[in-house]
């Protein structure tokens with residue numbers, strides 16, 4: 001029985017740290033495409049894929065998400081994200097995978 005509890009504790013700790021690592025709205029929006037690279041999206045943690053895009057500057061990146069870009073719908077499925085939240089999401093995705 002003790003072993004079972006330990007396993008549950010480890011599993012829930014892992015799930016919590018994963019969720020805490022990503023900005024709050026990541027799982028419900030950007031994750032859908034940027035986790036797998038669906039429709040040609042730059043993958044989360046793939047620094048090389050983000051580097052040339054990041055060269056445009058953060059304001060241009062936020063503007064791309066708001067108006068949509070090719071396979072990405074306007075707002076990136078986060079209709080209530082603020083500019084600050086978009087910035088945090090983009091920084092999270094463009095950083096090396098942990």
Ligand code: HEC
Pocket residue numbers: 029030031032033034038039040041042053056060061062064065069070071072073075076077078081086089090
């Ligand atoms: C439905 C799929 C989808 C979702 C959801 C999505 N994206 Fe994207 N995203 C894409 C695709 C596809 C591209 C590549 C577009 C291209 O360059 O043709 C992209 C590109 C980007 C870019 C680069 C823009 C540029 O100017 O190069 C940023 C920044 C970005 N996404 C941020 C986000 C953020 C932040 C979210 C969540 C709020 C999000 N995306 C949600 C599909 C998605």
